[in-house]
Amino acid sequence: MFKKILIANRGEIALRVIQACRELGIQTVAVFSTADRDSLHVTYADEDVCIGPPPSKQSYLNISSILSAAEITGADAVHPGYGFLAENAHFAEVLAECGIGWIGPGPQVIRLMGDKAKARQTALAAGVPVLPGSQEPLAGAEEAAQLAAEVGYPVILKASAGGGGRGMRIVWDEGEIAGQFSTASNEAEKAFGDGSIYLEKYLVEPRHIEFQVFGDKHGNVVHLGERECSIQRRHQKLIEESPSPALTQELREEMGEASVRLCREVGYENAGTIEYLLDQDGRYYFMEMNTRIQVEHPVTEMVTGIDLVKLQIQVAAGERLTLPPNMKPRGHAIECRVNAENPVTFAPSPGPLKTFHPPGGPGTRVDTHGYEDYVIPPHYDSLVAKVIVHDRSRTEAIARMRRALDFFVVEGIQTSIPLHRRILRDPDFQAGKLSTRFMERFLQGTPSGGGEK
Ligand code: MV4
Numbered sequence: 001m002f003k004k005i006l007i008a009n010r011g012e013i014a015l016r017v018i019q020a021c022r023e024l025g026i027q028t029v030a031v032f033s034t035a036d037r038d039s040l041h042v043t044y045a046d047e048d049v050c051i052g053p054p055p056s057k058q059s060y061l062n063i064s065s066i067l068s069a070a071e072i073t074g075a076d077a078v079h080p081g082y083g084f085l086a087e088n089a090h091f092a093e094v095l096a097e098c099g100i101g102w103i104g105p106g107p108q109v110i111r112l113m114g115d116k117a118k119a120r121q122t123a124l125a126a127g128v129p130v131l132p133g134s135q136e137p138l139a140g141a142e143e144a145a146q147l148a149a150e151v152g153y154p155v156i157l158k159a160s161a162g163g164g165g166r167g168m169r170i171v172w173d174e175g176e177i178a179g180q181f182s183t184a185s186n187e188a189e190k191a192f193g194d195g196s197i198y199l200e201k202y203l204v205e206p207r208h209i210e211f212q213v214f215g216d217k218h219g220n221v222v223h224l225g226e227r228e229c230s231i232q233r234r235h236q237k238l239i240e241e242s243p244s245p246a247l248t249q250e251l252r253e254e255m256g257e258a259s260v261r262l263c264r265e266v267g268y269e270n271a272g273t274i275e276y277l278l279d280q281d282g283r284y285y286f287m288e289m290n291t292r293i294q295v296e297h298p299v300t301e302m303v304t305g306i307d308l309v310k311l312q313i314q315v316a317a318g319e320r321l322t323l324p325p326n327m328k329p330r331g332h333a334i335e336c337r338v339n340a341e342n343p344v345t346f347a348p349s350p351g352p353l354k355t356f357h358p359p360g361g362p363g364t365r366v367d368t369h370g371y372e373d374y375v376i377p378p379h380y381d382s383l384v385a386k387v388i389v390h391d392r393s394r395t396e397a398i399a400r401m402r403r404a405l406d407f408f409v410v411e412g413i414q415t416s417i418p419l420h421r422r423i424l425r426d427p428d429f430q431a432g433k434l435s436t437r438f439m440e441r442f443l444q445g446t447p448s449g450g451g452e453k
């Protein structure tokens with residue numbers, strides 16, 4: 001087992017990794033930017049190293065600073081959390097060259113899945129359903145038009161180097177395709193230094209369902225069920241839950257088996273997430289694979305009883321997965337992401353937490369780096385807390401979440417708590433009628449951003 005782990009991250013996920021390390025008896029090293037001196041991950045780690053000024057590029061994305069911190073402190077592994085360097089194949093490679101362990105999948109797999117066109121090809125090769133579309137990046141606008149005519153409009157153009165909603169263009173008819181192709185390709189070239197574009201049939205109102213997968217260094221692969229993540233705005237998830245109200249046990253097993261097949265195809269190791277679109281007829285299609293622990297991992301932890309971060313560390317150290325092969329979710333879990341932002345305009349709202357009383361009580365978990373008088377810096381993402389509840393049924397979990405949010409007192413900044421309270425009251429949400437367009441419709445029905453909904 002590792003003796004000392006450096007956490008190359010900040011905020012709640014850095015704390016979450018420190019908790020797992022402490023339970024495993026592993027020493028911890030925090031790295032921090034000068035904006036994060038007073039952060040809890042610095043307080044709780046056994047050692048800490050300042051790695052640069054506030055901008056991420058000069059601190060949490062600065063590979064040489066982080067490498068020096070690992071060398072100086074004698075850390076024998078790095079946990080990257082999510083975001084920042086978590087899906088940076090080069091960072092994983094450099095660590096390997098320095099003989100430092102990496103708590104994640106190998107660099108080749110990160111690179112393969114980071115190329116969204118290749119990931120799609122790989123899924124197809126593994127017998128995982130993909131939407132009709134291109135096998136290879138498109139050679140030009142003509143090929144795009146030809147293929148779009150074959151699969152039928154609407155279609156979506158996606159950047160191979162994009163992902164997570166970046167570099168996408170929906171095309172509704174033949175008249176737009178050539179123009180949209182050049183725009184998409186030019187934008188992708190500017191944003192990612194890679195203009196390659198692929199095409200898929202566009203699903204207008206799908207659900208976003210993702211499967212948690214895990215592999216070890218001995219070829220064992222399991223899935224740990226799904227999360228429904230349809231409640232999102234501008235590709236930022238707001239609420240996640242498990243299990244999905246849309247899956248039967250039969251479909252869960254089928255999608256789980258497909259997810260495991262894809263992992264085996266690429267020799268997947270450590271925690272991963274396979275994202276699918278689910279249409280109204282219950283057909284599922286591979287969308288992307290994320291090669292990291294995700295923000296919303298706690299909902300899976302609550303329904304499986306497994307500590308996913310501990311498991312990441314254990315399999316990275318070479319331990320075998322010994323999970324029962326047919327796990328069924330127990331009860332229902334929901335997560336609300338509490339952001340430091342205006343709940344109506346979504347403008348960021350950094351600043352001091354003058355009051356901060358997170359809720360507790362039965363089946364209630366809050367993952368946060370917040371505390372009274374902590375000042376949320378303006379330089380990073382706006383997530384301040386994740387409220388996660390678990391109960392026996394979805395209906396009870398919703399009631400529990402409403403109670404938890406009612407008892408969460410935050411003063412000094414604006415948060416998304418009032419928005420969450422409104423969503424949880426919505427009849428469609430309560431009925432489990434979800435889709436990726438849920439928030440669009442929800443915000444339309446509430447012109448002021450929904451004061452009274
Ligand atoms: C799609 C799609 C519909 N059809 N692909 C958005 C994020 C990126 N991972 C891919 N995305 C989508 N791909 C096809 N062929 C709709 C989306 C999409 C979406 C997906 C999941 C959650 C929210 C979304 C919001 C808008 C569009």
